[in-house]
Structure formats: C-alpha cells, structure tokens
Amino acid sequence: MTTQERGATYTEVFASGEFRVLFGSFTLLVAGDQVKMLALSALVYARTGSPGLSAAAYMLGFLPYAVGATFLLSLADRIRPRALMIAGELVRVVTCLLIAFAGLSVWAMLALVLVTGLFSPVFGAARIALLPDLLPGDAFVLGRSVLTVTAAGAQIGGLAVGGGILAATGPSGALAATAALSALAAVVLRFGLPDFPARGAEAGPPGERTEDGGLPAGEAEGGEVRTEQARGRGAVWETLRVNRVLLADARIRGLLLAQWLPVTFVAGGEAMLVPYLGSTAGYALAAASVGLAAGSFVVGRLVSPSGRERLAFPMAVASGLPLLVFAFQPGLGGAALLVLLATVASTSYELGLQRWFVEAVPEPVRGQAFGLASAGMMSGQALGGVLVGVAAELTSPHMAIVLAGAATVCCSLALHRSLRPEPS
Known part of the structure; x- marks a missing residue:
C-alpha cells in the first residue's frame, strides 16, 4: 500500500x-x-x-x-x-x-x-x-x-x-x-513548544509559478530583498499585498472558495434552527456538533487519503441535500438527523481539500493563507446566518433552510473543478 x-x-x-x-x-x-x-x-x-x-x-x-x-x-x-x-x-x-x-x-x-x-x-x-x-x-x-x-x-x-x-x-x-x-x-x-523561526524570514513573497509548481528564478533570487522591503512597509500593506497575490492564483482562489461557500450556507441553515424549533433547538444544534465530530473522525481516520480527495466533490454536494428535506417541515427528531447528516458531509469534504491547499500555497506565506481560509469560513458563517435570516423574513424559517440547502448544492456544483483531484 x-x-x-x-x-x-x-x-x-x-x-x-x-x-x-x-x-x-x-x-x-x-x-x-x-x-x-x-x-x-x-x-x-x-x-x-x-x-x-x-x-x-x-x-x-x-x-x-x-x-x-x-x-x-x-x-x-x-x-x-x-x-x-x-x-x-x-x-x-x-x-x-x-x-x-x-x-x-x-x-x-x-x-x-x-x-x-x-x-x-x-x-x-x-x-x-x-x-x-x-x-x-x-x-x-x-x-x-x-x-x-x-x-x-x-x-x-x-x-x-x-x-x-x-x-x-x-x-x-x-x-x-x-x-x-x-x-x-x-x-x-x-x-x-520549540521556538521555531518566523516563516517569512527565509524566503520571499509568493509570485507566479513555473510549470513544476515552483517560483520563477527571478522571484527566487530577489525574493529576500523584496521581503525586507515589504516588512518596511508594515503589516497592513504586506497583508493586503499577499492576500491579493493569493486570490490572483486560480488554484488557491478556487480552494479558498470551496472552503468558504458551501459551509456558509450550511451554517446559515443551522442558524434558522432556533426560530424553526423554538426552545428545543438546542438538541438539533447538539446533533450538528456530533455530526462535525463524527465526520472528522470517520473520514479522517477510516478513509484513505486518495479516497478523501475523491469524496470531496460528492460530499460537498451532499452537505446541502439534507437541508432540502426541510420543505416537508420535519419535527425535532427529523430535523436533528438532517442537520447531523449535513454537518457530517460538510466536514468530510473539507478534509479532502487540506492536502491540496498545503501544496498549492507557497511555504513562506502559509500562515497568512491558512489564516485567510479560516477567517473566510468564520466570516462566511456569520454572513450565511444574515442571508438566511433575510430569506426567513421574506418566506418562513423552514423555507429559508431549504434555500440554504439549494445554495449549498449550487455553490458545490459551480466549484466542481476545485473540489475534484487534478488530473495526474
């Protein structure tokens, strides 16, 4: 093996x-x-x-x-x-x-x-x-x-x-x-914990890649000088510059969007559980946490690395499907099961993206890239709650959850290239 x-x-x-x-x-x-x-x-x-x-x-x-x-x-x-x-x-x-x-x-x-x-x-x-x-x-x-x-x-x-x-x-x-x-x-x-050196101290900022995935020769040769110049400009300027470079890379941008968008609407659907279920919503929210842990354990430990990556796209689509069943207005038990399934699928597809993201990101700015991914997920979940809340004002809580599921499926389909392994 x-x-x-x-x-x-x-x-x-x-x-x-x-x-x-x-x-x-x-x-x-x-x-x-x-x-x-x-x-x-x-x-x-x-x-x-x-x-x-x-x-x-x-x-x-x-x-x-x-x-x-x-x-x-x-x-x-x-x-x-x-x-x-x-x-x-x-x-x-x-x-x-x-x-x-x-x-x-x-x-x-x-x-x-x-x-x-x-x-x-x-x-x-x-x-x-x-x-x-x-x-x-x-x-x-x-x-x-x-x-x-x-x-x-x-x-x-x-x-x-x-x-x-x-x-x-x-x-x-x-x-x-x-x-x-x-x-x-x-x-x-x-x-x-050992006192590891700062990551950006030994290499320059990211740039365009060569066909083998490395930095161009000019970038490698002048990277250290440009890093010192960037430090002189301050953290804000450097953060904006590197964010711009990361988002300009099609592969990195696709992987970031794949980590952000489906989860945004799954979380938005979960935000509607309180108005949908009232005082019993805590049970369904606990089921969501169980799904988060179960998906991470089962797919992380029991599925092979290549299997996780093949599952990324179907599981991203599957994370929205249980939310569509809220069209039938399930009770507490059904709602808890559906939310658990959605979070299992959501966590599973995210694990399939992790190796690709590490390989796509230049090592000197790995910290910023991971921070951008995490912050985008956090901000997206808050935004998802707002968007689905607006949908609930215009329709009803259960229909807002259905719309969140539909948005999750549509985002996953639109990002299918980033959610599938690259051809070898």
Missing part, C-alpha cells in the same frame, strides 16, 4: 510531542472562549437587561475576523509562532481580567472585545500553519481532523462547564476562570 493510500493513525499523530502541546493548548483555548463569551453575554444582560445586546455580545468574538484577515494576517508569517501564540493567550488573560474587574462600561467592554478580537485570526493562523511542519504528509490531515473533533467537544464542554461556573461564581468568576485557562495555555506553549 502506498503512502498516498495508507492513512495516518492517531498513534502517529500523537507521537509528536509538539502536536500534543498544540492539542492541549487548543483545547484550553476553545473551552475558554466558550466560557468567556457566555460570561460576557451574561454580564451585559445583567447590566442592561437587553436580550439583543446580550446576544450581540455572545456573537461579538466572531465579527473581527474579516477585518483582521484583511489587514493583519501577514504577522502570522513575520513573527515567531510560539511568541505569537503566547501573545494571543496573554491578550485573552488581560481582556478577561479587565472585563471582570476594571468596572468598564458595557460599551467599553464590547469595544475591548472587538479590538482585541482583530488579532484572533493571526493567533489562529500561526497555530494551524505549524501543523504541516510537525505532522508531514497525511498526518497533517488527520491532525486537522483531531482539532476539528476537539473543537466540537470543547465547545459543548465549554458551554456546559461555563454554565456551571457562571451559576456558582457569576460572570466575573467565569471570566477569571477563562483568564486562568489562558494563562495555563501560555505556560504549556512556552515550555512545551
């Missing part, structure tokens, strides 16, 4: 001590963020009595991703990854303690979360871009799968634990607990 046909194993993935450090710190990060946003939402509601502001506070952590990805992502390749990740944890510590104990007004708290959130995609990009270095070959894809499963479990666990801490200590105590988790993660990173 060839390397391409033999998938990596969890034993191989967790044999890397550096990955275990990333895994542990990532678990603390996701769980802590859930507790933080839950506590912030409760604190805003206690101060204002406004359900709208409370809901806005809970979603506030997702809003800065688009701005941070547009203007700051080059930092992920210009700063040493360990230092960047530790800085992210310390920013979270300070933010939580200020919100909990500094006596800030509600608007000052929200502004603080927005401003510090601008750097979240940078911190996340540094973490994900390090994975291919720690886990070569198919182990990288399985590592991504592990983090996806962990994110789903930590979100559920974080909400459950956060609810208990919130009930026992109040919002300030829950925020202090989040600060403690982030401080612990910073210590784990500092003493468990």
Whole structure:
C-alpha cells in the first residue's frame, strides 16, 4: 500500500510531542472562549437587561475576523509562532481580567472585545500553519481532523462547564476562570513548544509559478530583498499585498472558495434552527456538533487519503441535500438527523481539500493563507446566518433552510473543478 493510500493513525499523530502541546493548548483555548463569551453575554444582560445586546455580545468574538484577515494576517508569517501564540493567550488573560474587574462600561467592554478580537485570526493562523511542519504528509490531515473533533467537544464542554461556573461564581468568576485557562495555555506553549523561526524570514513573497509548481528564478533570487522591503512597509500593506497575490492564483482562489461557500450556507441553515424549533433547538444544534465530530473522525481516520480527495466533490454536494428535506417541515427528531447528516458531509469534504491547499500555497506565506481560509469560513458563517435570516423574513424559517440547502448544492456544483483531484 502506498503512502498516498495508507492513512495516518492517531498513534502517529500523537507521537509528536509538539502536536500534543498544540492539542492541549487548543483545547484550553476553545473551552475558554466558550466560557468567556457566555460570561460576557451574561454580564451585559445583567447590566442592561437587553436580550439583543446580550446576544450581540455572545456573537461579538466572531465579527473581527474579516477585518483582521484583511489587514493583519501577514504577522502570522513575520513573527515567531510560539511568541505569537503566547501573545494571543496573554491578550485573552488581560481582556478577561479587565472585563471582570476594571468596572468598564458595557460599551467599553464590547469595544475591548472587538479590538482585541482583530488579532484572533493571526493567533489562529500561526497555530494551524505549524501543523504541516510537525505532522508531514497525511498526518497533517488527520491532525486537522483531531482539532476539528476537539473543537466540537470543547465547545459543548465549554458551554456546559461555563454554565456551571457562571451559576456558582457569576460572570466575573467565569471570566477569571477563562483568564486562568489562558494563562495555563501560555505556560504549556512556552515550555512545551520549540521556538521555531518566523516563516517569512527565509524566503520571499509568493509570485507566479513555473510549470513544476515552483517560483520563477527571478522571484527566487530577489525574493529576500523584496521581503525586507515589504516588512518596511508594515503589516497592513504586506497583508493586503499577499492576500491579493493569493486570490490572483486560480488554484488557491478556487480552494479558498470551496472552503468558504458551501459551509456558509450550511451554517446559515443551522442558524434558522432556533426560530424553526423554538426552545428545543438546542438538541438539533447538539446533533450538528456530533455530526462535525463524527465526520472528522470517520473520514479522517477510516478513509484513505486518495479516497478523501475523491469524496470531496460528492460530499460537498451532499452537505446541502439534507437541508432540502426541510420543505416537508420535519419535527425535532427529523430535523436533528438532517442537520447531523449535513454537518457530517460538510466536514468530510473539507478534509479532502487540506492536502491540496498545503501544496498549492507557497511555504513562506502559509500562515497568512491558512489564516485567510479560516477567517473566510468564520466570516462566511456569520454572513450565511444574515442571508438566511433575510430569506426567513421574506418566506418562513423552514423555507429559508431549504434555500440554504439549494445554495449549498449550487455553490458545490459551480466549484466542481476545485473540489475534484487534478488530473495526474
């Protein structure tokens, strides 16, 4: 069996001590963020009595991703990854303690979360871009799968634990607990992860490719000088420039859109579960998290690397099909099953794109490329909720979910070239 046909194993993935450090710190990060946003939402509601502001506070952590990805992502390749990740944890510590104990007004708290959130995609990009270095070959894809499963479990666990801490200590105590988790993660990173050099320090910016996928000779020879010039222009200028170059590459652009668009509408459909199911929507949302974990585990571990890639296109199309069944207005059980199937398919097709994306992106800007992909997914899910919400205003919640499923299928069909293996 060839390397391409033999998938990596969890034993191989967790044999890397550096990955275990990333895994542990990532678990603390996701769980802590859930507790933080839950506590912030409760604190805003206690101060204002406004359900709208409370809901806005809970979603506030997702809003800065688009701005941070547009203007700051080059930092992920210009700063040493360990230092960047530790800085992210310390920013979270300070933010939580200020919100909990500094006596800030509600608007000052929200502004603080927005401003510090601008750097979240940078911190996340540094973490994900390090994975291919720690886990070569198919182990990288399985590592991504592990983090996806962990994110789903930590979100559920974080909400459950956060609810208990919130009930026992109040919002300030829950925020202090989040600060403690982030401080612990910073210590784990500092003493468990090697101090890798900044990714962009050894090579120049991306450019057009030769037929064998490499950079042209002129680009390779002058790349280092142009990188120093780009640094002199600042992080914002370099982020905009590299984003423009990445999006100008047809292969990279197609893979980015394939990671963004189908998921946008699947998430938009899920956003309608609360108005569709009312107080029982939590069960269906939990089913979505189960589907996320199940798809990552089954396809990541039990399907061969080439099999995952062949499944990318059909599974992307399949992720929208269960949402079409909402035309028949299923009850809670049926809705939960349909959402579970949609998220299984959605997660499965994304795993099939991971190796292609790593190979398509120039290594010196891998951090920015992964950050752009992640930020686009986060921003797209928020946009999907807005678009499907507008559709629900014009039709009904169940028909809005149907339209989300149709949009998912149409996007997948339109992106079929990016979702299929390139001819050998």
